[in-house]
Amino acid sequence: MKRKQLLPDAKIGIINRGEAAVRFIRGAKEFNTLYNSKFTTVAFHIDAESEALFVKEADSAHALSSYAGYSDIVGSPYLNIDFLINALLKEGCTGVWVGWGFVAENADFAAALEKNGLVLLGPTSLAMDSLGDKIKAKEIADKSKVPTCPWSGCFLESVEHAAKVALDIGYPVILKSANGGGGRGIRKVFTPDQLEAQFKSVSDEIFRFFGNRVIFMEALVVRGRHLEVQCLADYHGNVHTFGVRDCSVQRNNQKIIEETPPAHLAPEKMKEVEASAERLLKAAGYHSAGTVEYLYDIDRKEAYFMEVNTRLQVEHPITEELFQVDFIHLQLKVALGEELNNIPKIPRGHVIEVRLNAEDPDQKFAPTPGIIKRYLPPLLPGIRIDSGFEWNSRIPGDFDSMIAKIIAIGATREAAIAKLRRALGARSPCGWWFGLSR
Numbered sequence: 469m470k471r472k473q474l475l476p477d478a479k480i481g482i483i484n485r486g487e488a489a490v491r492f493i494r495g496a497k498e499f500n501t502l503y504n505s506k507f508t509t510v511a512f513h514i515d516a517e518s519e520a521l522f523v524k525e526a527d528s529a530h531a532l533s534s535y536a537g538y539s540d541i542v543g544s545p546y547l548n549i550d551f552l553i554n555a556l557l558k559e560g561c562t563g564v565w566v567g568w569g570f571v572a573e574n575a576d577f578a579a580a581l582e583k584n585g586l587v588l589l590g591p592t593s594l595a596m597d598s599l600g601d602k603i604k605a606k607e608i609a610d611k612s613k614v615p616t617c618p619w620s621g622c623f624l625e626s627v628e629h630a631a632k633v634a635l636d637i638g639y640p641v642i643l644k645s646a647n648g649g650g651g652r653g654i655r656k657v658f659t660p661d662q663l664e665a666q667f668k669s670v671s672d673e674i675f676r677f678f679g680n681r682v683i684f685m686e687a688l689v690v691r692g693r694h695l696e697v698q699c700l701a702d703y704h705g706n707v708h709t710f711g712v713r714d715c716s717v718q719r720n721n722q723k724i725i726e727e728t729p730p731a732h733l734a735p736e737k738m739k740e741v742e743a744s745a746e747r748l749l750k751a752a753g754y755h756s757a758g759t760v761e762y763l764y765d766i767d768r769k770e771a772y773f774m775e776v777n778t779r780l781q782v783e784h785p786i787t788e789e790l791f792q793v794d795f796i797h798l799q800l801k802v803a804l805g806e807e808l809n810n811i812p813k814i815p816r817g818h819v820i821e822v823r824l825n826a827e828d829p830d831q832k833f834a835p836t837p838g839i840i841k842r843y844l845p846p847l848l849p850g851i852r853i854d855s856g857f858e859w860n861s862r863i864p865g866d867f868d869s870m871i872a873k874i875i876a877i878g879a880t881r882e883a884a885i886a887k888l889r890r891a892l893g894a895r896s897p898c899g900w901w902f903g904l905s906r
């Protein structure tokens with residue numbers, strides 16, 4: 469079925485906030501200047517963020533509390549599908565951008581947009597459902613001859629079922645939620661006596677966060693690297709890949725540092741991984757930006773498919789800088805129905821990104837909301853700063869703790885590291901470049 473296309477004068481509702489919303493707003497404005505389009509952006513915000521940067525920069529902004537049913541919402545309003553659809557329709561939006569987080573990978577939200585005639589700058593609900601479910605995605609990968617780590621082949625019905633599968637796979641194994649993300653729904657099991665407790669632990673956790681207990685199992689890669697391929701697909705069957713990123717430096721299953729291209733990884737292996745990502749997305753009928761993630765087994769020298777993020781990734785700027793492309797512009801072109809069969813893809817140099825979070829290291833890096841009392845990001849050659857905050861911005865406790873991404877671009881990996889060290893250690897007349905007051 470042919471997808472509905474975005475019109476060049478569309479009013480685009482942003483179901484996101486902070487740095488993600490600022491990234492899209494600025495990208496859409498640049499697109500208007502470059503291509504004579506007339507897109508307008510609509511931001512939706514909680515009351516505590518009425519003075520936030522994304523609210524100021526959007527063409528129009530609306531408090532979520534101003535819509536009917538707000539007081540009845542349990543949890544985040546950015547997750548309530550019916551409420552969000554009502555807000556989008558009331559403001560006359562015809563397009564929707566979701567960025568990352570919240571409903572960005574919610575197939576039910578994508579289906580609701582389709583039902584109401586709104587164009588999502590992303591995949592169809594069918595593709596999102598197929599790839600967003602880790603079990604379905606593995607099945608597509610197996611059919612597409614994309615290497616997968618030995619796994620259960622289906623969801624686990626009980627602890628007893630899990631014990632039988634673990635014996636077949638061989639310990640150590642890892643339990644995963646079919647719908648997990650952000651480091652949730654993952655438990656490692658090294659010996660049979662640990663299985664029952666870990667199974668119960670992951671089952672209870674995913675029920676709290678995702679409302680189900682769908683768990684699968686795969687072999688645990690003891691020495692591995694987290695690799696991913698940034699992809700873009702149009703409505704005409706073209707799938708483009710943009711190199712490989714290494715996101716192995718993590719804390720509590722959350723990425724902290726990302727770089728591209730990966731250090732000490734054979735070019736032949738990178739080409740192989742990119743080719744398998746292209747096969748997978750073509751088989752799924754995917755559209756727009758997406759990321760195929762792999763676990764690289766250092767001992768076996770094999771990259772195993774893990775999952776697909778059916779959205780734009782937080783770390784997309786490092787790929788943009790390596791290939792000199794803009795993924796917001798490319799998402800808009802895809803939604804407009806353009807055929808993208810000739811995108812210049814020449815990587816240049818090396819790029820590294822580090823995430824800046826409002827966290828307290830003395831409290832096990834717990835999120836620390838408050839007001840930014842000092843914000844003087846370093847203006848240095850080869851440094852890009854992506855942020856949704858400014859001086860005196862309030863960081864509410866309702867959301868994740870990321871404040872900014874510091875991206876260093878160098879001719880070599882060593883040069884990028886040197887630039888990143890310089891940026892992180894930069895001082896201003898007021899002291900270090902960032903300060904937070906609770």
